[in-house]
Amino acid sequence: MNESIEQKNTKLVRKLVFIVLAMFGFGYALVPIYDVFCDITGINGKTDTEAASNLKYEVDESRELTIEFITSLNESAPMVFRTETKKMKVHPGQYYTVNFYAENKTDKAMVARAIPSVTPGLAAEYLKKIECFCFSEQTFEPNEGKTMPVRFVINPELPEKYKTITLAYTFFDNTEKSVKK
Numbered sequence: 001m002n003e004s005i006e007q008k009n010t011k012l013v014r015k016l017v018f019i020v021l022a023m024f025g026f027g028y029a030l031v032p033i034y035d036v037f038c039d040i041t042g043i044n045g046k047t048d049t050e051a052a053s054n055l056k057y058e059v060d061e062s063r064e065l066t067i068e069f070i071t072s073l074n075e076s077a078p079m080v081f082r083t084e085t086k087k088m089k090v091h092p093g094q095y096y097t098v099n100f101y102a103e104n105k106t107d108k109a110m111v112a113r114a115i116p117s118v119t120p121g122l123a124a125e126y127l128k129k130i131e132c133f134c135f136s137e138q139t140f141e142p143n144e145g146k147t148m149p150v151r152f153v154i155n156p157e158l159p160e161k162y163k164t165i166t167l168a169y170t171f172f173d174n175t176e177k178s179v180k181k
Contacts, residue, residue, distance in 0.1 A: 100133065133150065
């Protein structure tokens with residue numbers, strides 16, 4: 001009945017290997033699980049990655065929303081990035097354009113990508129971007145600065161409970177990834 005130390009160690013090693021494999025599997029499955037969870041709950045805040053068609057909406061002048069614009073940089077992006085407008089009042093159904101400014105602070109060419117998100121996440125499906133620098137990678141020459149427009153509209157079907165929407169962009173330096181392609 002008494003197991004030898006060697007048998008106990010073998011059992012322990014098997015259990016630890018199983019735990020490591022389970023942790024790896026869980027980590028591997030986490031992204032698809034997160035995407036499904038966000039789709040079910042509607043809290044993902046992901047915006048479309050392609051331009052919406054220029055639809056004709058009836059402007060709802062009886063409603064006024066506040067749109068806030070936030071910019072940030074990934075820690076490895078040697079850039080300046082800001083919005084020219086921090087917040088604005090908008091009417092659902094009316095088209096607006098906001099300019100953002102980005103500048104490469106290095107003396108090397110750089111490829112960067114902006115990733116957008118919308119808060120609250122459920123409002124993301126109502127924010128329609130017609131033109132956005134986030135739809136593709138941006139190439140910056142050494143020390144080059146660019147003004148980049150975002151043209152958008154809020155679908156008037158946005159539920160009345162939403163009074164403020166935040167559109168945030170984070171710029172990432174993709175130079176190394178683009179060179180490898």
